[in-house]
Amino acid sequence: MVSQALRAIALLRPSAGRFLAGLVFSAGASLCSFPVIAFQIAPLGSEFESKLTNEPEASLARTAGRLGILIKGPVHEEITQLGMGCPVEPPSGLVSNAECGVRDRPFASAYVIYGVRWNDLPPFRLSSEEGNCTYLGKSCNVSQTIRFSTQPLCWYCLFKDAETKARSRRIVGCSKEKGVLRGNVMTRSHFGDLQFLHAMASEEGVHPGATRAKVLDWLEFAWKVSSREIKADTLLRDLRIAAIQEHFGCTEWRVVDLYVLGQQDKLGRYLHQVAFGSVLHTVQDSFAGAHASREGQAPGGLCPGTTRDRPPRVVEFHTYGAQDGSLHDEHDSRDAMTRVNAADRWPEAVEATRNLAQYYEDNATWSDVQPYMQCLFELADDRRDSSPGEAYRRR
Template identity: 75%
Template sequence: MQGTDHTKIRHRQSSLQLAFNGVRALALGAGILTLCSAAAAFQIAPMGSAFESKLTNETEDSLATVAGRLGVLIKGRVHEEITQIAMGCPVEPAGLAQDPVCSARDLPFATPYVIYGVRWNDLPPFKLAPEEGNCTYLGKSCKVSETIRFSTQPLCWYCLFKDAEKKAQTKPIVGCRKVAGTQRGNLMTRSHFGDLQFLHAMASEEGVHPGATRAKVLDWLEFAWKVASREIKPDTFLRDLDNPTLQEHFGCTQWRVSDLYILGRQDKLLPYLHHVAFGSVLHTVQDSFAAAHATREASPPGGTCQDAAWPRPRRIVEFHTYGAQDGHLHDDQDSREAMTHVSVAEKWPDAVEATRMLSQLYDDRALWAEVQPYMQCLFEIADERHNSSPGEPFRRR
């Protein structure tokens, strides 16, 4: 049970404190604070946890080498750190920028399955359909008969990622709605460069009204939360869901919910699918506070959310789109430094605060009907709003 998992973890915190202090010393000594930035979201690490390591034959050195070629998308544990802090990792807001201990691997506060889910938006498992081709890099081609994930076919993953990055400059990458002038993508390339950028709280193309992107984001969060709360069962076909965004982007597939999240790992991960789905909710919400993903107002409007007691966060002015952004300029806003720079005494960064609220709702086993008002508030559109663009500070020159 969700609440039981986290309650047990928190009851263990006092007995873990001595060991945790040792982790803090190691983290500070290793200079984790100097981590660089990411490419399509807050950073994630090449490998999520010891549990994830057991699911691959690749060494962590080989994964780190390929991650290095990607630049900064897969480098540091920013999403993971935000989640660990929100779920009980003992660090104070005022000291967060100088104390990276909650970015250490295999901390006990969030389960490894939630961390797996937090990483899912960037690293979803997929198979290549016949019309999606193959890719060869350094003499290695994709094993198309097997599920592809970064941790098991890193060279294939890298090749597909870089190929899509180039092709997306001239042709939109889509899934179900392939028409002339578009190209079909897989789940990973669609998430980063195509029609599924709402997984990262971004628009899929320029000129889109923020209300349209908000609707897709909220549809996605409704689906993912309902999986997390077990209102939607793992064997449900995506095409059968009464959800406009899921129908538009997955209605042509034969996928079940479990195929979307844990393809090829159903035997090991199916009992924990609700945790994975919850992690994917957190990723989308956390990304919405990264400046290269969405521009929010400089300060919150004050007051509390309508139909809810939570303080209103800064409202969204514009959702950005990645295609015409300069990757390096985007990266600067996805780093640990960007996440922590607003951290002051008694105030968490916005992404941490939102994750804390959602974690409490998850602990309470809240259904979507209870969560929806807060989600709507998190993605409230400002009175002065703009259609999607790369964002002038991030535009490729």
């Protein structure tokens, strides 16, 4: 069973830029109940991030290999570097030139890249209501902040447990409704009530207008942190933004705790850059087919109140719970990002990132950028309630 499962292992190291297939471990490895896995985690962070957080990348890569997890290519990182000035001729040159996805490109700061990664890998702690998890004989250390690279077995166990439970029960943070599960920021963002961090609906059958409202509330919050309109020590429960009140109003968390838990002293002064990276992640995700379906063509014209082109409108926000993870990841890939219709046009995710980077460099407030954000998430006339999306549904 071990050898058969290990044949499925492939580990992508962004520094190498290609899949290393056929990774083999000895039959004596302690993985006797190891399942075949088709799950991807975020790529390795920047070298600077490793030093900032004291989280050596070797632990991440080694444990990912043991578990048979694919480490994703740095698609969000590449989009961000492109949007912030990494020089590639668009887009025909982009298809064959992946240099902007190489680790530690200098165009986006390490703090912005940390924020771009945050939506996938937010730090968190476990409360007594959120349980514990044991995998391969290793339990979570609930007294410490949990990240994949500091407690990888715990992180993975919590992720897989939530993936299973989310099929029959809702994972939430503040709801007191009976029958729901209390989750942490990581499990809630991937499977529960915080899926709007990824421009997705929290469950099937949700009207797209409701999801759009939550996405825009999140972007208002994150942008205001990035523009310093919201201060680091502000309690989330005190913010008069509907989605923040609904999903974080029961906590004692400050803004800085949400974003850089465990590293507030080191990273707190760069919170505005981290929050901007988080804004970019949500917007970039909205152009990934497994996250949201958009019209095939942009409607033409400019976003009202801006000088920016209107992107294709949103037809449906998808939800992750009933999706096939491998199909989802296929449409989060670099190949999917570089599929463009016109030879002289950037991918929409890159174009949106470039525009937002310009707003950020211009010190735009939320009122300045709000019309463009609303336009980015304009709904199509022929819109649909949320579903996994037939192309991504688990069979």
